[in-house]
Each structure stands twice: as structure tokens, then as C-alpha cells.
Amino acid sequence: MTRPVLIENARIVDPASGTDHPGAVLIENGVITDIALNGPVGVPDGAEVINANGQVLAPGLIDMRVFVGEPGKEYRETLASAGKAAVAGGVTSFVMMPDTTPVVDDSAIVDFLIRRAEAQSLARVLPSAAITRGLQGKEITEFGLLKEAGAVCLTDGASSIQSNSLLRSAMSYAANYDMPFVHHVFDADLAGEGVMNSGLFATVLGLKGLSREVETVPLARDLQLALATGVRYHAAQISTENSLTLLKFAKSRNSKATAGVSINNLCLNENDIGRYRTYFKVNPPLRSEDDRRALIEGLRSGVIDTIHSDHDPQDSEVKRRPFAEASNGAIGLETLLAAALRFVHSDDLDLHTVLKAMTIRPAQILGLESGRIAKGAPADLVLIDLDYPWQVQESALVSKSRNTAFEGARMTGKVMRTLVGGKTVFTHQD
Amino acid sequence: MPQDTSPSVAGQSGDFPPFRQRHLISIADLKQHEIIELLDRAERMIAVSRQERKSLNTLAGKTQINLFFEPSTRTQSSFEIAGKRLGATVVNMSVKTSSVTKGETLIDTAATLNAMRPDVLVVRHGSSGAVELLSQKVGCSVVNAGDGAHEHPTQALLDALTIRNHKGTLAGLTVAICGDIANSRVARSNLLLLGALHVRTRVIAPKTLLPSGIEHLATEVYTDMEQGLKGADVVMMLRLQHERASGKMIPSVREYFHFYGLDERKLGFAKSDAIVMHPGPMNRGVEIDPAIADSARSVITDQVEMGVAARMAVLDALLNRNDA
Numbered sequence: 001m002t003r004p005v006l007i008e009n010a011r012i013v014d015p016a017s018g019t020d021h022p023g024a025v026l027i028e029n030g031v032i033t034d035i036a037l038n039g040p041v042g043v044p045d046g047a048e049v050i051n052a053n054g055q056v057l058a059p060g061l062i063d064m065r066v067f068v069g070e071p072g073k074e075y076r077e078t079l080a081s082a083g084k085a086a087v088a089g090g091v092t093s094f095v096m097m098p099d100t101t102p103v104v105d106d107s108a109i110v111d112f113l114i115r116r117a118e119a120q121s122l123a124r125v126l127p128s129a130a131i132t133r134g135l136q137g138k139e140i141t142e143f144g145l146l147k148e149a150g151a152v153c154l155t156d157g158a159s160s161i162q163s164n165s166l167l168r169s170a171m172s173y174a175a176n177y178d179m180p181f182v183h184h185v186f187d188a189d190l191a192g193e194g195v196m197n198s199g200l201f202a203t204v205l206g207l208k209g210l211s212r213e214v215e216t217v218p219l220a221r222d223l224q225l226a227l228a229t230g231v232r233y234h235a236a237q238i239s240t241e242n243s244l245t246l247l248k249f250a251k252s253r254n255s256k257a258t259a260g261v262s263i264n265n266l267c268l269n270e271n272d273i274g275r276y277r278t279y280f281k282v283n284p285p286l287r288s289e290d291d292r293r294a295l296i297e298g299l300r301s302g303v304i305d306t307i308h309s310d311h312d313p314q315d316s317e318v319k320r321r322p323f324a325e326a327s328n329g330a331i332g333l334e335t336l337l338a339a340a341l342r343f344v345h346s347d348d349l350d351l352h353t354v355l356k357a358m359t360i361r362p363a364q365i366l367g368l369e370s371g372r373i374a375k376g377a378p379a380d381l382v383l384i385d386l387d388y389p390w391q392v393q394e395s396a397l398v399s400k401s402r403n404t405a406f407e408g409a410r411m412t413g414k415v416m417r418t419l420v421g422g423k424t425v426f427t428h429q430d
Numbered sequence: 431m432p433q434d435t436s437p438s439v440a441g442q443s444g445d446f447p448p449f450r451q452r453h454l455i456s457i458a459d460l461k462q463h464e465i466i467e468l469l470d471r472a473e474r475m476i477a478v479s480r481q482e483r484k485s486l487n488t489l490a491g492k493t494q495i496n497l498f499f500e501p502s503t504r505t506q507s508s509f510e511i512a513g514k515r516l517g518a519t520v521v522n523m524s525v526k527t528s529s530v531t532k533g534e535t536l537i538d539t540a541a542t543l544n545a546m547r548p549d550v551l552v553v554r555h556g557s558s559g560a561v562e563l564l565s566q567k568v569g570c571s572v573v574n575a576g577d578g579a580h581e582h583p584t585q586a587l588l589d590a591l592t593i594r595n596h597k598g599t600l601a602g603l604t605v606a607i608c609g610d611i612a613n614s615r616v617a618r619s620n621l622l623l624l625g626a627l628h629v630r631t632r633v634i635a636p637k638t639l640l641p642s643g644i645e646h647l648a649t650e651v652y653t654d655m656e657q658g659l660k661g662a663d664v665v666m667m668l669r670l671q672h673e674r675a676s677g678k679m680i681p682s683v684r685e686y687f688h689f690y691g692l693d694e695r696k697l698g699f700a701k702s703d704a705i706v707m708h709p710g711p712m713n714r715g716v717e718i719d720p721a722i723a724d725s726a727r728s729v730i731t732d733q734v735e736m737g738v739a740a741r742m743a744v745l746d747a748l749l750n751r752n753d754a
Contacts, residue, residue: 203642276558322560322563
């Protein structure tokens with residue numbers, strides 16, 4: 001039995017129930033047992049009382065796209081370091097991509113990850129499983145056994161399945177088990193040697209461009225196949241205005257289709273690359289300002305369901321190269337929430353919309369109990385000081401890799417405390 | 431010890447203000463007056479190159495390393511001659527790399543070279559931005575001798591010098607750049623330089639070889655040679671890389687030459703005194719008819735001569751800065 005915890009004097013913000021009200025939350029045995037919005041809550045003997053001082057108490061964030069180096073590339077990130085970075089950013093659960101060495105394409109590896117994460121990580125690690133063996137896009141994996149082992153969804157991570165017939169088959173089989181099918185939409189043939197958004201800026205830099213069709217052509221295919229197979233399809237991350245049009249149409253036909261957006265594509269545009277700054281080399285690439293604005297609107301209107309960090313630790317060896325040769329990826333667990341709060345401070349989005357995309361919507365897509373402040377829900381919570389000013393400093397990051405696209409960025413709003421299962425796992429130290 | 435009596439361009443040219451740039455990575459970094467100043471400096475270098483004793487000592491005691499990750503005999507030789515005419519010690523290094531280890535080699539090589547304390551590195555690399563990256567890792571000046579499809583700034587300078595020498599001025603001219611614009615660093619540098627000097631620029635290519643957003647860099651964009659060449663003062667042809675002719679970007683060399691190769695008929699649409707340029711090496715019968723390449727209107731060999739002068743001017747300007 002753990003000691004009960006009472007968080008009082010909080011501004012409770014729960015997008016799942018539409019709550020935004022002062023109140024208190026009682027936690028017993030890792031679960032929320034009482035929520036008092038209008039009156040006092042009974043305080044059990046010996047309870048730990050946390051005074052929130054009016055700060056926002058929100059559900060802990062659920063990040064649907066995180067790459068971890070363990071197993072295989074522990075020098076980039078381990079389950080322990082990813083967990084530390086996650087809770088420092090208010091992320092209490094994250095979906096771990098299967099792009100490891102070996103690839104998470106076997107139930108034994110899922111089992112290993114779950115046990116290892118329970119022992120090592122401060123945040124909850126939700127393993128995903130590869131759709132195809134070795135992420136090769138050729139043979140499907142044992143979806144049923146992977147689900148039984150604890151994989152929360154199927155995805156080929158950073159890889160994208162190119163074969164239409166295999167994709168159809170994989171979606172049909174995944175629908176058997178009602179498993180979320182998360183797919184990175186990327187047409188490798190159309191992409192060619194492209195490394196950044198196609199347009200004037202790529203032309204000036206002499207870099208090969210990635211046209212918007214690299215995303216929209218496979219997305220249109222995926223949405224049609226998803227409708228035909230009945231799978232719970234989630235476009236892992238979209239970056240273009242035209243993708244929103246496709247999704248809007250699909251959603252009018254197929255309520256199961258959902259989509260995510262990376263915080264990088266929401267906050268940054270192609271011009272941030274400047275003079276070949278490889279920390280801004282990500283996939284999907286940073287697009288035009290018009291695309292970025294459209295993505296924000298997509299969130300506001302609900303066409304886009306989730307925001308994720310696309311946390312992808314890369315060591316300096318693979319980043320300090322000529323742009324075309326550098327690896328894709330930026331870390332983002334620690335900056336996800338603060339970067340998303342920019343839209344609240346700029347009045348582009350309200351707090352509920354931003355938090356919804358990182359709490360209850362991923363929970364619903366993945367079928368989790370967390371992501372809400374409700375009686376009986378896991379006490380995965382964050383206390384946020386919405387007005388706390390800070391600057392991202394590479395040296396202060398917890399993640400093992402330092403390839404942040406937000407180095408030096410000024411933020412307003414920070415996680416002050418993170419609780420996982422009612423236990424405080426992070427407290428901000430000034 | 432005999433006294434050095436060779437003419438010093440820097441000494442002669444007190445009218446040139448100190449050059450402010452430490453590196454020459456991109457034409458985009460240069461202000462208009464810096465471009466003109468480099469062209470004027472190059473003008474004096476032509477005179478030096480044409481005199482019997484072709485040596486200056488403005489770079490005496492300086493070390494120039496030509497670091498070429500891609501083979502290019504012409505450009506490397508041009509830089510080598512330029513450096514030697516200025517009195518520098520010139521070392522040529524060719525670095526063969528596999529695509530996998532290119533990046534590691536670049537950073538490692540930068541550290542190694544830096545320890546040798548060169549005064550200037552002349553770098554060619556197959557990746558756009560690679561020369562810029564290298565310039566951040568070394569303590570000396572760096573000259574971009576071509577990086578991927580990004581820029582080739584000394585080529586643009588020598589092209590402008592060639593045009594100015596033949597036409598007397600750049601003002602009011604129309605320059606048509608024809609061919610593989612999408613993959614050409616020569617085209618980018620020329621568009622930036624000519625644009626900075628308010629020269630009217632046209633690009634002419636099939637759509638598959640026109641990069642996205644090019645309409646913002648060139649004054650006019652054409653897919654038809656006849657229309658694009660009408661009234662042009664300068665016709666600048668670009669080399670077509672063989673891999674582009676593999677059936678994906680253009681169907682065949684035969685069709686390409688028919689529609690985009692410069693021949694007598696197409697050149698007839700340009701002004702009667704239009705000059706023909708090519709950065710070399712030429713694919714005769716692919717982008718240019720051999721008869722045109724060897725005609726009196728071709729200034730291609732002049733470009734080679736101007737190349738040495740332009741590179742002498744750049745090296746001299748970078749290494750004789752006040753703070754150097």
C-alpha cells in the first residue's frame with residue numbers, strides 16, 4: 001500500500017470531460033479515487049498533500065511516436081534516459097517505435113521491452129510492434145501474438161510500406177485483432193534522393209526536394225485501403241495542407257481513420273534549416289509556412305487528432321555531416337508540451353485542444369485507460385506552470401542525444417511536477 | 431638576396447577596399463559592390479596572366495590546399511595555376527570516398543588539414559552545403575569550388591568576366607541559361623550573380639530539369655528554346671549529366687539534342703552578335719552542336735582563361751584582407 005496523495009488548489013484541466021475548474025484530486029494506490037471541483041475532498045490519514053498553487057493539473061501526456069536506442073543503440077538513448085526525458089517533459093506514457101536492433105517484430109522482444117521498461121523507465125513504455133519482419137516491407141509479423149505479448153499498435157516506425165498488395169493484406173489481418181495500424185506515409189519512389197521540402201528554398205540550397213505528393217499519394221492509397229479493410233488506421237504524421245483535404249474526406253466516410261502531427265511540423269518551417277542546419281532535417285520534412293498554418297487549423301478543426309514529439313535521438317556523428325548525408329531526426333520529449341503551449345499563448349489554439357491531442361485522443365486510439373482525470377483512471381498527471389519562462393539549453397537536456405530543433409528557443413510554460421501511477425517521478429528544480 | 435621586383439596587384443590596387451569576406455562559399459554572401467570589385471581585380475589579373483612573367487608574390491609564404499572530393503581536372507588545375515601565379519605554395523589533394531563514409535571523412539579531414547595550418551582551402555564536394563560545413567571547422571579561408579547542386583561561385587565570376595570583356599558591360603544584357611538547371615550549381619551561382627547586377631536572366635529547359643521555385647530566381651522561365659533565345663545577348667549552355675539521359679528525366683539524348691541542343695537554327699533566334707558559353711567539359715552533340723562549339727561565336731576557351739584570372743582575384747582578395 002502506498003501513501004495516498006492529495007493534489008489541492010489546482011486548476012484541473014481535463015479535455016476528456018471538458019473540465020477546467022479549480023479543485024483537488026485524491027490518489028490512492030496509483031489510481032484517481034476522488035475529484036473535488038466544488039468542495040473539500042476527504043483527506044485520508046497520512047496522505048501526502050501537494051499544494052498546486054493554482055497551477056494547471058492535466059492528464060500526463062501520451063506521446064505516440066518515440067524512438068529509443070535500446071536495444072542495439074544504447075549510446076543514443078536507453079529506456080532509462082528516454083523515461084527521464086519523458087517525465088521531465090510531462091510525458092507519462094510513450095509509444096516506443098519498433099526501429100531497434102533487433103527490430104521489435106517478435107513477441108519475445110515485446111516481452112523483454114515491457115519487463116526492462118518496468119525496471120528502468122520512469123515513464124510508461126508502450127511497445128509497438130513492426131508490421132513487417134525486420135521493417136523490410138515484405139512479410140507481415142505475428143500480429144496476434146504480438147498483441148498478446150503487450151504491443152499496443154502495429155507500425156513500421158520510420159519505414160513506410162511500399163507494396164500496395166502487402167499493405168492491403170496487413171491491414172486486413174490487423175483488423176482481425178482490432179489493432180491500431182499506424183503508418184508513416186512516404187512514397188520512396190517519388191521521394192528519390194529528396195532531403196527537404198521541395199520549393200524555392202531547396203532550389204537555392206541545391207538540395208533535392210521532397211514534393212508534397214511524396215506524402216499525399218500514399219496517404220490517399222492508405223485511406224482507401226483502410227476503408228476497404230475496416231482497420232483502425234492512423235496516419236502517423238502528416239505535414240501538408242493537401243493531406244488535410246484527404247483526411248477530411250476520409251473521415252466523412254470512415255470514422256476509424258485518424259492522423260497525427262509532429263510538433264516539429266507544427267512549430268517550424270523549411271526556412272528554419274537556414275544554412276544546412278541538420279538538426280532540422282526530419283521526416284516528414286519541415287514544410288512551407290502555409291502548410292504549417294494549415295496543420296494548426298487542422299488541429300483546431302479536429303481533422304488532426306494527435307500531436308507527438310517524434311523524439312528521435314541521433315548522435316552527433318550522424319548529424320554533423322553535409323545535409324543530404326545526415327540522418328533524419330530530432331529529440332523532442334522534453335520540449336513537446338512547452339512547444340505546443342506556444343499555440344495557446346498566441347491564441348491560435350485553446351488549451352483544451354492542445355492537451356486533448358496529447359492526452360485523451362492518443363488514449364482513445366490506443367485503447368488506454370489513462371489520458372483523463374477521472375475516477376478509476378491511472379493517476380498519470382502533470383502540474384504545469386503555464387506562464388513559466390525558460391530557454392531550451394542543450395546542456396540542460398536529460399536525453400542522451402542532443403539533436404534538438406529547439407536549441408536556444410524561448411518557451412513559456414513548463415512542467416513542474418509529473419506523477420506516474422500517483423508517484424512523483426519528476427519535480428522541476430529552479 | 432635579389433629584391434622582388436614583380437608587380438604586386440595588392441600594391442598596385444590601393445583603390446580596392448579591403449575585402450570583408452573570410453570565405454567564398456556562395457555568391458549569395460556577396461554584396462553587389464564586392465562582386466564588382468572581384469571582377470575589377472580579376473581584370474588586372476588577366477593582364478598579369480598575359481605578360482611574359484606571370485608571377486606575383488602577393489601570396490608568397492601562404493599555403494593553398496586544393497581539396498577535391500570529386501574529380502575535376504579543369505577546375506583544380508585552374509585553381510592551382512591561380513595560386514602559383516600569386517606565389518602561394520599549392521598542394522593538391524584528391525580524396526576518394528565511399529558515399530557511406532563521406533561525412534566522417536569530411537570532418538576528420540577538416541581537423542587534419544587544420545592542423546597543417548593552411549591559409550586557404552579550395553574545396554569541391556558532391557554534397558550541397560559540405561563546403562560550408564567544412565568552413566565551420568577550420569581556421570583558414572575556404573573557397574567553394576563546387577558543392578553538390580548548390581553553388582560554384584568562381585564559375586559565375588569567370589562567366590561574368592567573360593561576358594563583360596566581350597560585351598563591354600553587363601548592364602542591359604539578356605543572358606539565357608539553357609539545359610539541366612535543376613542539377614546545376616553553375617546555373618544557381620550565375621543566376622544569383624547576374625541577378626545581383628540586375629542582368630536580365632532567362633532559364634530554358636524541359637520541365638523535368640527545372641527546379642521548383644526557379645521563377646523566383648530567374649527573370650523569365652522557358653521550356654521552348656526558340657522563345658527563350660529570342661533576343662538573347664548571351665547563350666550559356668549547361669552540361670547534361672549522362673545519368674539524366676537514362677529515360678527518367680528525358681527520353682533520349684537524340685530527343686534532347688533535337689529540342690534543347692544548341693545548333694545553328696536555334697542560335698539564329700538569339701541576337702546576331704550573341705556569344706555562346708559553356709562551363710565545360712562539353713558533350714558535343716548532346717547539349718551543343720560541335721560546329722557551334724568551335725565557331726567564332728563560342729567564347730568557351732576564353733572562359734578558361736578568365737577562370738584563372740577570377741580565381742587569382744578571389745585568392746588575392748581573401749588572403750590579403752586587413753585582418754588576415
